[in-house]
Structures are given as structure tokens and as C-alpha cells.
Amino acid sequence: MDERQIKNVLEAALLAAGRPVSLDQLSALFGKRGAPSRDAIRSALATLTDDYADRGIELKRVASGYRIQIRRNMGDWLMPLWEERAPRYSRALLETLALVAYRQPITRGEIEEVRGVAVSTNIVRTLQERGWIRVVGHREVPGKPAMFGTTKEFLDYFGLTRLEDLPPLSEVRDLEGLIPELDFPQTLPQQDFVDGLSDAAEAEEEQAAEEEAGNGVSVADETPAAQVIPLQRPESA
């Protein structure tokens, strides 16, 4: 049995095990008669180490034996492999975001007043971590509550150049009427959005439907709204 063969068996064993294998265990693979000496095995392991020298894997000796591991410097490359998909945002979060956008600077208490329910710390934290809202000051009332405003990242994400590009509230109020202007798919009842928000599959279908329907027609959220929506400035009250 030549070294190449020994090396092949060792490599297969280490990769099959996916955990450290001791020299004894490696040696036991070859049976008794005609088994390579421990030195021969060590030498084959050394060659294997050299084989991996400029590769993304390495042969490492650890307490309980030898293992083949992914080199540390490969970590960044492999990140997409472990990518986890976060669950979709709740309706409460979207409502909070919308209120911050339209009513900034606004405190949590004021959001709660409009929504009629408490806004969880979690929602505020999620929106801050996402970089869409930030604390812009504190209101001078007891407790000095933080006031939130939207960020440039928020505008970038939604393809807006300025906050003003958001449709005025009067039009949000009458979203159905706004739909044609926004190139919203006509067939999509409003209910679908509100109720279906948690359903990722549905949302994907919607998106697919839009792409299909939109032969050259830009979808509202992908195009700077300024070009798409010929909105009038809201009348002052």
C-alpha cells in the first residue's frame, strides 16, 4: 500500500467523520495484516497537510485527534451559507414606521395614542437596528421621552429622495383612489396587504404578479416615488 492510497483512506475517513479522529482509530482502519505503520500514517497525514497548504481547508491536530477543518479566513466567503431569513415584519411595526415617517418627530407615547395599543420596545429597537428611525431629541415633558424621526437610510430603502415624496395623508386616506396613480395592481384588494403581511409566500407571489403585470411599468417601491407619483402638495388646513 503506497502513501497515496494511505492518504486517500485517511482523507476519506476524516471527511466522513466530520469530527476529530485519533491516530489509533485511523490506524484501525487498515486492519491488522499489512497495515501501514504509525509512522507511515503520520507521514501521510503530513503530506495531506501540505496538500491543503494553499486551499480553503486544513488538517489540524487537536486534543482528540486529527480533523479537517475549514480555514478561519474562509469565514467571510461562507457567510451566505448560514444566512438566516428573519420573519416578516408585523403590522404593528409597519404602522409604527408609517407614523414615525408622517408625524416625526414623534414619541412612543404619541404613536401609542394614535394606534390605541402599546408599542413594544422590540418594534422600536428593530426599526432602530434596521437604521430606519432614530432618536432625534427628547420631549420636555416628565420622563423626557425620546422623539423619533426617519433616517436617510429609510428614504434610500424606499427609493425616496425626500420625505415629501411620500404621498400626502389625504391620499393615503383614499388609497384605493391612489392605486392607479401608484401603479398598484388593480386586482389587489387592500385586505391582502393588511392581512397577508405575515405570509411571505403570498408577498412573493404578489411581487411575481407585479413583475409579470408590469411590462415596462415601474413598480412603485422600486422607483423613486417622485417620478412616479404626481402628487400635489397637501393643502394646508
Added chain:
Amino acid sequence: MDERQIKNVLEAALLAAGRPVSLDQLSALFGKRGAPSRDAIRSALATLTDDYADRGIELKRVASGYRIQIRRNMGDWLMPLWEERAPRYSRALLETLALVAYRQPITRGEIEEVRGVAVSTNIVRTLQERGWIRVVGHREVPGKPAMFGTTKEFLDYFGLTRLEDLPPLSEVRDLEGLIPELDFPQTLPQQDFVDGLSDAAEAEEEQAAEEEAGNGVSVADETPAAQVIPLQRPESA
């Protein structure tokens, strides 16, 4: 980025994942800017296949992507590593699985019709738990029985890329001598397979497979194993 680097990333990713990784996922490792083309990735995978040619491991293409696996002929060597033997499956289970694979979508009643005996709930449950079959719909007959189909995991487990890779069903021997008026289909209609591939992703993979074949890129399963590893069988103790 030269091919050696691409190859190193791919190898590390496949070994790190410990499961099949699709071409899309492999492609995503390289980010967007300056990413190698799919052809470059396929070409690197082909080189990797060649690298492993006389080794104990091989790059295999299965339904859900590529995986690096220990070659079949290494099994005897590595036996001491496995603490438990792979489960044996009963003929009843394998026959049921065969019917689902070749005749999907198929109901339990239809399986029983061919096999001439009742299919135990246990078998169906085991196959579902293994993730090899799943309910793909219900037949519009009284009782609305579930129809079963095979999964990508089934293909992965048996080292197949698509259903067509299954060994062909034996042809029905000619009945003409006995009953000329009977018109038996000579071969299994191809639709049996094609219908089963309702999964769009699967269809895509197939296309990719075809493209790959067209590129003249050979992957492990196309290489005769005999040429590959000239290892002796381990001596019996």
C-alpha cells in the same frame, strides 16, 4: 479571481455546508461585484471533480445541488467509523417507494392495486418522515385520497439529479401472442416523470444540468468509477 481561488472557495463551502449546495447558492458566495460567471463556477466544479478523480472522495451532482461525498468503494475501509449501520428497508417499503417514484402522483389505493396487498400506514409514515415522499394533492374522488410524490431529498438520498435518472422500468413483455386485442403500452409514458416535476426549482436545476451536459463538463456521476480508484479491498482480519 482565478480558478484556483474559485475552486478553494467552492471546496470549502461544500465541505462546510455538509449538505448539497445549489449552483445559485454557490454563486451567491461571491457576492455581486466581480463575481465569477456561472460558467466559471461550473468550470471550477469540473476541475474539482478531476482533482478528486483518484481520491476517496468525489464531487457529485444531486437534485438540490452539489455535494462532496465519500466514494462508494471506500465503504469497506471506513466501516469501523460507523457506529450504527444504515437502516435496511423492507421490500414492502421499497416497492411502495418505487410506485410513488415511477407513478407519481399516486394514491395509497392505487399503490395497493398494483401490489395486491394493503399498504401499511407505517410504511407511508416512515417514507414521509424520511422526507422521501410527500402529499402533493388530493384526488377528486370520494374520500379525496391524498396523492403522493417524491421529494428532492429522495433524489439527493439516492444520488440522483432528477427522476429520469432512476433506472428505467422494465418493459412489459409482449402479450400479443396471447391476447392480440389488448393494447398494452410498450413503455412507461414519459409523462409519468415529467408530470411529477411540478417543482419549478427542480425544473430549473434540470435545465442547468442540461446546460452543463452541453458544456462538455463532466461531473463525478458520469465518470466510470472503475477507472478511478485502484484501491485494494481491505484484507479480512
Added chain:
Amino acid sequence: MESTDKPHLTLVPGMPPPITEGPGAPAQGEMPFALVEGEPVTELPRDLYIPPHALKVFLEAFEGPLDLLLYLIKRQNLNILDIPMAEISLQYTKYIELMQDMQFELAGEYLVMAATLTEIKSRMLLPRSEEAEEDEEDPRAELVRRLQEYERFKQAAEGINELERMDRDVHQASGEVVERKVVTKLPDVTLKEMLFALKAVLDRADMYAHLHVQREPLSVRERMSEILTRMQDKQFAEFSDLFSAEEGRMGVAVTFLAILELLKEALIDIVQSEAFGPIHVRAATASTQEPINQPS
């Protein structure tokens, strides 16, 4: 079991794998299909007689009546297309009787098959007119079709069993990942989703009117946030610094409205330390509330 005309029996489920080493091991290619009292049975009985102690194991090896019939046909090297019905149904019935004598838990399917065989046999024995013969198909046809169909899938099952199987024939290769950098892909939100959420909340609260949300254009709201942010960075800002000539008349107006609104909401203070001196803007603090010169 090398020739194909011998029965296609595989190992009885639950039996140990074939012994390939050690003394007394059967020669290569001769696989026991069952172990009876520890002794491997490598050959199927040539005729109906089966040692009683082996019968149960033997019969359990069949997957049903079709499987048993296929075995009977193959054992006698008969052409499946030309089954001698009388002989086959006799043999089949004898096995059924054996099973019943053994109190073998007999599936109903076996009895149904026995009845079918008897029926076919009787139909074949009955004389038929030429006309009838033309109309009727061979009574064996349906049985043959079922046997053939079953045989195909029996072979297909064997084919699947021989496929390179994960964890049995091949194994996933994996390297250890010492440190995993897990990233979470954040959910996507569309503008529409947000707008509909807003509409929902407004509809629900119906506080549209008294919120006076549309009192100021959004640009003023945005500017309010900007000014407040500047106040956070530095305690003071010079009033004139808040305006940018490049924004034009409209921009100046927006900034001015924003400052007024902030002032009204008591979010900023405006201070002027001396007449005609520079006006400073600062974040409001309850303790440092001072009289201010409010520009009008």
C-alpha cells in the same frame, strides 16, 4: 441464485445481512434467503413440500398473493404469458391451505386471489361459442396484466435498493467549521405595505382630523427632525446657520416653518443674548427655560 429464472426472493426483512466471512459461510453468490433455526436456507424448496419449521419464514417472505403467484410461475419456469391455470390455481390453493393450517395470519387478499384463480379456471373449462370467443378476452388477461405490472415494480424496487444510497454506500464529506458567522437576512418591506399599514391605523383610530397631521407639509416634518438632530450634536446652533441659501426661497421657508413648529411644540429654545446679536437655537431643557425673543 444466479440464473434469472429462479425466484426473485430477496432477504427476509429483519434477517441479518449475508455472512461473508468465517467458517461455514456460504460460497460467494449463494445468499441465504432465510435463517431457519439458525441454519441458512439458501435454496427455495423445489416442490410444494417445505419443512414445517421453515414454512412460516418462507411464507412471510412473500409480499402478497401476486408475489406468491409470480414465485410459483417462475419456480416451474413457466411463461407468464401462458399460465396453465389448473396447475397454478391448485398449487396456490395448497399454499393457502398450508397457511391456514399454520394459523398464519392470512391477509384477505390471498383468499380473494384464490377465488379469482378458481373463477378463471372455470371460465376456461367452459365451452364457448366462436362468437363469444371473439368478444371475450382471454380470462387470464387481467391476471397476467396485474402480474406483469407487479413484477415491473418489484424489479424497480430492487433497482432503487441498488442505487448508491446515502449513509449506506456513500457518505457526506464535511469539514469542521470552527466559527460560524451567521447573518440574518432582513425582511423586505414595500412602500405600499407601509402605506396600507398607515391607512389601517388611521381608519382604526379615525383621528385623522384632530391629529392635524397634514397641517405641515412633510418637508417641514423632515426638517424638524434634521434640526433636532443638529441640536443633539451641538448644544447650540446659530439661527442663520440653519438656513441654506442653496435651497432657495422654498427651502428657507420650510426651515423657518420647521423652527416655528419646533418652538410651538417646545422642542427648541431660541436665545438672543443681546439686541441685534446673533440668535442661537438650542434644544429645549426644562431648567434653562429663558425668556426668548421669538421672531415673528
